[in-house]
Amino acid sequence: MKRVGFKRFMSLVVKEFNHIFRDRRTMLILFGIPIMQILIFGYVVNSDFKNIGISVLDRSNDTHSQRIMSKLMASGYFHFRGNLQSDHEIEETFRSGKVKAVLVFESDFGAQFNSGESPKIQIVTDASDPNLANTIVSYIRGIINAYQLEARNATGMGLLVAPEPRMVFNENLSSAFMFVPGTMALILMLICALLTSISVTREKEVGTLEVILVSPLHPVQIILGKVLPYIFLAFINGLVILLLGRIVFGLPILGSPILLLAELLLYISLALSLGILISTIAKSQQSAMFVSLFALMLPTVLLSGFIFPIENMPVILQWASAILPPRYFIIILKDIMLKGNGLAVVWPETLILAGMTVLLLFIAIKKFTIRLAI
């Protein structure tokens, strides 16, 4: 009896695999998009800091100002874009877009430096991209401080406190370390929810779901039969993304790979339950797609901490972010991969994801069967 039930269930699973493998569009969404996304996010959306155009308005033109400039250029972060002669040229060069920062040395810069007064350097930056402007200022400041320290030590003018920052867990501040976990959370959520909700609503539209519902299969079997192939494929997908992160961007996996895969499986199940839930609400493939894309993608990109730090959000948005599964998955991924943490550290997030999965699945099955009772 049990075995007959299992065979029934398996014929449903086989059918679902056939649907997936025969639909070129589904295959493309399933495997093409994730790989493209990761590469695009990794390479193009690159917030790594290099080759920033910089100009100088040097009214002093002495050894100190020249040495500071050559030190800046030697750092490799900046690209020299020429000397300016007057103040109003500054805005002009910014408009061209090639220069992001201008250093202005006052005319008595060198003299003041030597006499021990505090000489002034003005750093003017193009703040149309505020994050970049901030980064530029802090890099320039760091280099100038270093120069100042060297010069003082050389002339025996006494020591200053020299803070030496170190970026732990991502020494090179590589943005791939941020984008790969974020993209993985985003893509898996989207694909799983989108594809399952579309495939269930498609059956609703065509009428095949009704025929399956009349059959002796239990609603839970029907849902599992839908979901199982996607769990399998999404899992492979996750592996591909991890592998890409490792090979192309050098993302380490310091923690337990088995734990990482278990978390991956948990997150996929969560996303799939969400997909099933969406399909019980949505009446057509279009509305399922709409809900999956807009209700999931935007909040995930904006609120999950993927791009914008949660700590800086208004309190209300922080609450909203608390109900987003990707938020916890990103934390788990970073903890395991970059910090080498184990379950002892990530258990609260894991528990939250597990709780959400159970809840969503429960509601989805409940809604699925209630629909029958109407």
Place this chain on the structure above:
Amino acid sequence: MSRESIIEVENLTKRFGRFTANDNLTFEVREGEVFGFLGANGAGKTTALRILCGLSKPTSGTVRIAGLDASHHPDRIKKVIGYMCQRFALYEDLTVFENIQLYGGIYGLTPREIRSRSDELLDKLSITDLRNRLIRSVPLGWRQKLAFSIAVLHRPKIVFLDEPTGGVDPIARRQFWDLIYDAARSGMTVFVTTHYMDEAEYCDRVCILSGGRIEALGRPEDLKTTCQVDTMDEVFIRIARKDQT
């Protein structure tokens, strides 16, 4: 008719909010009968059929299928019924045989049973050459006959057909009814909803629904005699008119 009743419906009522789709229906269907459920669109045919199939639950009243109470043994009932709905419920991206395999598998047939019944079925419809073609590329008329044959693949006691011939030309409809007769001859009970009155003539007994209520029930000949008309079409118009006044 001394045959036993296989569907027994008593005081079946279904309401959606304030709207009453089925109002106190009581009827029975006997084993091996071709039972037609007639009515205009919105008369409540599909609602009642969905309840009989277990796709929906009645607001009140009792339904017994093959001697089993529908509210207590839905799982046991599902094994002895077949269902085909007005849309083509076959998977377009699967082949003819894969569709047969799927439904056979769902109803717990063994691979050997599936293979032999599939050969038999394709041979009967004389479409053996379409075996490995995607449903998408099979002509509509054939798809409908195939959908019916698949709905009875597991040899159910009762098969429910919800407007099975919608959108099909008269010749294909005629052929479709030949299949229905074949099934009935083998002892299967056929419960069919339709709004084609010529199809009503093919049924052993019909039940005419209007406004959610049963307006007439009986053999087509008897109904025609009672209404003193020649065709079921006229019977239907007479009953519908009575409903309006």
